Structure formats: structure tokens, C-alpha cells
Amino acid sequence: MKKFGFGLWPRKQSSGQTAKERLQILLAHERGSSAEAPDFLPQLQRDILEVVRRHMQIDNDAVDVRMERGDDFSSLEINIELPAKRVPPQGVPRRR
Amino acid sequence: MTPDSNEDQRVSKIIVVTSGKGGVGKTTSAAAISAALAKRGHKTVVIDFDVGLRNLDMIMGCERRVVFDFINVIQGEARLKQALIKDKRLDTLSVLPTSQTRDKDALTTEGVEKVLAELREEFDYIICDSPAGIERGAQLAMYFADEAIVVTNPEVSSVRDSDRVLGLLASKTKRAEEGGEPIKAQVLLTRYDSARIKKGEMMSLEDVLEILAVPLLGIIPESTAVLRASNVGVPVVLDEPSNASAAYEDAVARLLGDKVDMRIEDEKRPGFFNRLFGRSA
Numbered sequence: 001m002k003k004f005g006f007g008l009w010p011r012k013q014s015s016g017q018t019a020k021e022r023l024q025i026l027l028a029h030e031r032g033s034s035a036e037a038p039d040f041l042p043q044l045q046r047d048i049l050e051v052v053r054r055h056m057q058i059d060n061d062a063v064d065v066r067m068e069r070g071d072d073f074s075s076l077e078i079n080i081e082l083p084a085k086r087v088p089p090q091g092v093p094r095r096r
Numbered sequence: 097m098t099p100d101s102n103e104d105q106r107v108s109k110i111i112v113v114t115s116g117k118g119g120v121g122k123t124t125s126a127a128a129i130s131a132a133l134a135k136r137g138h139k140t141v142v143i144d145f146d147v148g149l150r151n152l153d154m155i156m157g158c159e160r161r162v163v164f165d166f167i168n169v170i171q172g173e174a175r176l177k178q179a180l181i182k183d184k185r186l187d188t189l190s191v192l193p194t195s196q197t198r199d200k201d202a203l204t205t206e207g208v209e210k211v212l213a214e215l216r217e218e219f220d221y222i223i224c225d226s227p228a229g230i231e232r233g234a235q236l237a238m239y240f241a242d243e244a245i246v247v248t249n250p251e252v253s254s255v256r257d258s259d260r261v262l263g264l265l266a267s268k269t270k271r272a273e274e275g276g277e278p279i280k281a282q283v284l285l286t287r288y289d290s291a292r293i294k295k296g297e298m299m300s301l302e303d304v305l306e307i308l309a310v311p312l313l314g315i316i317p318e319s320t321a322v323l324r325a326s327n328v329g330v331p332v333v334l335d336e337p338s339n340a341s342a343a344y345e346d347a348v349a350r351l352l353g354d355k356v357d358m359r360i361e362d363e364k365r366p367g368f369f370n371r372l373f374g375r376s377a
Contacts, residue, residue: 041168
């Protein structure tokens, strides 16, 4: 019914088309990386933690990895929580 | 809208959505029920137990945001907080996806118990979406449950498998083994097609309940809204209003102890005007 006669009608993508696109994006990722290198993210997280620790003291759970897979690009977001500055204890003279 | 839970003394419930047979609507139901609970203000998490064949993430529409999963948490490779995906539509709803690359042996009783215990501290409702079958994944999905929703179609193989699953719920679960209060099991009749039942092509509600002899949680009519919702990755109760979403809302009200009359609403055939100008499925 929508194929003809309603050129000016705001056309909404059919849900079947949405389904196809979602699957294409997902399967492109799954067929590519995860089959050969499953679960590399835990290792990546450990590596980051180790590298950062060479330079500063951070907690075991200070590294947070997030991913957002997109049609054109995917993003990997890595947040590293640094410890708050320590407040020097009372009565101890602060060194300059 | 006020959740009846208390932050200090959270009494959380673990509910398994199971069926034995595949394709009857377990994941659709788990997603819809979780979303309906969260909509009412209950902190809810839904867990995918189908290791290796993950699909809950697609139905919930969070498939692009999976980083860590249930198995990573069980194996100590990620913290639970990192694996939980917060729903973008409801802040009371979270998804714990499963692994797409491992197999069911990655699930251990101790690991599942530990994760569930941790989830109990934060959530009011923990919905376990069971895989089909009655093997390890399905057994672990039901093992720690307080309640069970047995998804059944009015069709012989589905009813037979549901009967088998009801037997397992009564014998192969923690509550059964420890001789505690039995798991409260209820049937959710899905893909209910009144027209075909009237013609005698499918078993009626009465037939199914007579055979299974457990209470009925709800009747979900066969509906195009269900396929549409899965296409776009939205739990059916968060999508456009439909007879299926109303039926899930009713089922959840009953799950929470409300008295709601059973109604069987057939899908309305779109009229001429709707067919011309209505939104396509």
C-alpha cells in the first residue's frame, strides 16, 4: 500500500528492514573478530591495568572498558579512575 | 509507581522463564516481563542463560553495547558491574548478556550462585531467561529460582515439554533438594490464536490447564506486535500499544499479586483507513 501514491507522506522504515540492518552490523562484528579472538577484552583490561600501574597506583577495579558498535565505526571507551589526592594527616608538616 | 522494596531489607525474587521446547516465546516473555516490572519501578535484571546462542541482547536492543558477559563474571575476568548493561529507556532495568563464544560447560553451579547472590543485593527481581532443552543451561537457570514461569503454546509438543519441565522444577532445584517451600510455577500461554482454537485446530486454554494442572499467569495472543518489537529491539511492553503488550502487563500485575481478570483479545484486523494510512508492521 505504501509503495505508490504517497511520495510526500513521511515514510517510516519498516521494522523488517530495521531488523536486517541490526543483524548485518552485529554479524559483521561476530564473524570478523570474535570467532578468531574470543573475549580479548578481559585481557585488554588486564594489560591496561598493568601498564598504568607501572606509572601510578590505581585500584584493581579502576579500569572501565565500554564498547559501542556502530554502522560506520565502533568506539572503545576506556575510563581509568585515578585515586583522589590524599589529604595529609593533621599535625604532619607538609613538605614542599 | 513506588516500589514496595526497601533498600535496607531487599527481598529479591529470582524468577526463571522456561519451557523445555524452543521457539515458544521464552526470550520475548523474559524481556517483556522484565521491562513491565521495571516500568512499575522495581529494580529488575534479566539474565541470558543461553550460553553460545545469545539472543536476549537483540530482543532488548542492546546488542551493540555488550562488552563483558555473564561467563566473564563467573570466570573472574570482569566484575559484575562491568557486565551489566543499563537499559537506555528505563533506569530500573538492566541486562546481563551471556557469552556468544563459549559453551554451556562454562556455567558452574557455584559461579551462578555467586552472581545471583550479588544481584540480590541490588535488584528486586532477577529474571532468568532459560535456554531451550533440559540440559545444563536450563537446569542452572532454574536451580536457584523462587518462582517459575513456564511458557507454553497450545500445541502438543509444547505442552508435553512443559510438563517435563514442571517435573524438573519440582525435583532438580535447590528448593526441591533442600526440602524447602516448592517453587511457585505458573503457566504463561503464548501465541494463543483464538480463531484457530475456535475451529478446533489448537488446544483450548482449558485443555492445557487441565493437563498441566498449575495456575495460569496469563494468555498472550498471537500478535504481529511481537515480531515487530523483536525487529526493532524493543521489549513488546515498551513498544507501541498492542494486545500482546496489554496481555504482558496483565500477567505482570498477576505476578505481583494483583487480581486481574483473564481476557483474550484477538488481534484487530486493520480497517480500510488504517491499512491506507496506518504504520506498517
